[in-house]
Amino acid sequence: MKNIYITLVFLAVVCKGQVGINTNTPAKTLDVNGTLNVRNEVRTGGTPSTIGSEGTSGQIFTVASATSDTWKTFQIANGTGSLSLFYLNTVKDNVGIQFTQSGSTGIYTMDAPYSASSWTYISGASDSFVVTRTDNKSKAILSFQTTVQIARPSGLSWSTGSASYACGIFLEKDGAAGVLKAVRNDVVRGIPGSYRVYNLNVTLDALAAGSYVVKAACTNRNLGSGSSLSVLGIGRAVDTSNLNSAMSQSTLTTSMLQTY
Structure with a gap:
């Protein structure tokens, strides 16, 4: 039975x-x-006589209205493997740096370690982010902006001065010391109090998974000497007759993209 x-x-x-x-x-x-x-597809938008849509590769299921759900195509940023924005932030610094004498006018080497005897970090121009993808295709786009000004030291009477300088971006990974990833030198010249806006943009490619810190640093090159010596302010007003801390502040914007 x-x-x-x-x-x-x-x-x-x-x-x-x-x-x-x-x-x-x-x-x-x-x-x-x-x-x-569900062992196969989920279909939406069907009628008594028409089977619903199962969507296409890369679409996501989304709420279209209170009574209707559907598949939605999102525009993904073009890039290696299609990159999507995972982090965006801007930090500011109102303190900056002041230099009162000439430094080195030598060349700079990419991936050289940070040296406090050659560079000075702008304390507030620092940001951190984490890369979670392990495909080494992630990238970070950095934009640093500051204001650079010259002033006449007390006791000097020059009418036109100049100062050369450089700023760079240093990258730290998983607590290791920072290494130079971008640099550009420039010069400001004119009457006492003259200033200009400085920009530095860099894209860091092929970032491996890990924790990162990016920092902006600057250095003095040729500030003159003797009766032609200039005081140099980077992200700092050194002549407040036509510039203040709000106008001279530094900003660092970080955009981090990973594969979608």
């Missing part, structure tokens, strides 16, 4: 046409009190 086994699933059907699984008070046409496992 064969044994017949019958498995009962608690199913409630009410007169309004609502169906409940593991509930006898369904709130919607189909109300599942528990987990749902």
